[in-house]
Amino acid sequence: RKEVEQDPGPFNVPEGATVAFNCTYSNSASQSFFWYRQDCRKEPKLLMSVYSSGNEDGRFTAQLNRASQYISLLIRDSKLSDSATYLCVVIYNTGGFKTIFGAGTRLFVKA
Amino acid sequence: DTAVSQTPKYLVTQMGNDKSIKCEQNLGHDTMYWYKQDSKKFLKIMFSYNNKELIINETVPNRFSPKSPDKAHLNLHINSLELGDSAVYFCASGYGQAYSTDTQYFGPGTRLTVL
Numbered sequence: 439r440k441e442v443e444q445d446p447g448p449f450n451v452p453e454g455a456t457v458a459f460n461c462t463y464s465n466s467a468s469q470s471f472f473w474y475r476q477d478c479r480k481e482p483k484l485l486m487s488v489y490s491s492g493n494e495d496g497r498f499t500a501q502l503n504r505a506s507q508y509i510s511l512l513i514r515d516s517k518l519s520d521s522a523t524y525l526c527v528v529i530y531n532t533g534g535f536k537t538i539f540g541a542g543t544r545l546f547v548k549a
Numbered sequence: 550d551t552a553v554s555q556t557p558k559y560l561v562t563q564m565g566n567d568k569s570i571k572c573e574q575n576l577g578h579d580t581m582y583w584y585k586q587d588s589k590k591f592l593k594i595m596f597s598y599n600n601k602e603l604i605i606n607e608t609v610p611n612r613f614s615p616k617s618p619d620k621a622h623l624n625l626h627i628n629s630l631e632l633g634d635s636a637v638y639f640c641a642s643g644y645g646q647a648y649s650t651d652t653q654y655f656g657p658g659t660r661l662t663v664l
Contacts, residue, residue, distance in 0.1 A: 470651075472652070479658075480657070480658075481639055481655035481656060481657050481658050482592065482639070482653075482655050483655070484652050484653075484654075487652075523590065525592065529651060535651060536605075537594070537643075537651060537653065539584075539591075539592040539593075539594075541589070541590060541591045541592075542590055542591075542592075
């Protein structure tokens with residue numbers, strides 16, 4: 439089993455739609471969680487951290503479920519500019535902290 | 550100002566050649582990384598350096614040799630390039646393994662094509 443797994447998609451949604459991505463992780467000692475965004479032919483950039491209580495940043499909501507070992511990202515009122523690949527990132531303690539990137543979920547938002 | 554910069558942006562070369570990619574960060578971070586992103590878009594860590602010392606070496610062929618002259622620079626030298634080395638190589642920097650909330654900042658990537 440991969441350390442971090444995501445549905446690769448692609449998710450094709452119309453503008454204004456709500457879309458959700460899930461990401462599962464295998465290491466129960468995972469401590470920190472993030473969502474990164476990667477545009478086509480660009481570098482990954484931090485989108486938001488994921489906190490235990492869940493957190494929101496504008497149209498984006500991130501949630502963590504430690505019992506089931508998954509994190510989620512919800513995008514409301516999708517914009518064309520949201521089209522990108524969303525990477526789930528998990529940090530766990532292995533004597534030092536190790537960062538693992540998921541393979542990403544591709545999102546296309548269409549007019 | 551560019552936080553993490555890489556050169557060159559594109560690199561096209563023949564099999565068997567030796568090439569280098571340079572990376573510099575001006576964020577004052579102690580840790581720098583090299584990642585490889587292949588055609589399937591999976592981002593895999595190759596190396597991590599903390600204050601010029603190698604921390605992570607993820608089963609990378611010894612044809613790949615990172616060099617860190619100081620904590621702001623981490624260069625990647627590749628000997629005897631093979632077709633399978635074709636990928637995008639990203640440099641990144643962060644506060645490092647001592648921090649469980651390490652956010653990484655990526656360079657723009659170097660697209661390597663081996664012919």
